[in-house]
Amino acid sequence: MTTAADIMHSGSHWIPADETLDRAAQLMREHGVGALPVGDPMDENQRMVGIITDRDIVVNCVAAGHEPSHVTAGELCQGTPHWISSRASVQDVLREMEDNQIRRLPVIDENRRFVGMISEADLAHFLSEDQLAKFVERVYS
Template structure:
């Protein structure tokens, strides 16, 4: 059985909730990624409290007239964070992403540590054309 660990992009990095959005954007540029999980730096287990995307920074901060050097990642992230465990099946991954209409999904290990991310590109490499078409239809509907 193919698992989330098999299809994820390993080595995902999170950003502390108290870090500014300009730093988040710089980190995204350095890592060549479009999303960062946000973790509570006060939590010894580094629990995820959200996720921010490059689009969130542009639309939710800059286009709204806010200064990304003064707005934190924690202020921008919203909603209930979603994730999947490393041993989840591809069907479970698709279900989580489709039911929540999300395009990126953090992957956690048995110790609840962030170990990777699954994006649309990762899915494209591991799904059949029919599975991918169904995913796109459900997430973008």
């Protein structure tokens, strides 16, 4: 069975909740990513408390008239983060992303530590064209 660990992009990066959004944007640029999981810096296991995207920074910080060097990642991330176990099946990954209409899904290990990220591009390598078309239709509807 193909698992989330098999399809995720490993070596992904995260940002502590107390780090500023200008630093988050710099990390996104350096690593060529559009999203970063946000971790609790006070938790020794660095558990995820949210996720921020480049769009979040632009729309909810810059366009709202805030200074990215004065707003933290923890202040920007909202709601309960969605994630998937590294042991989950591809069907479980698809269901989580489709049900919540999300395009990026953090992957955690058995200790709830962030270990990777699954994006649409990662799924494209493992799904048939029909499966991918159905996924895109459900996520963007």
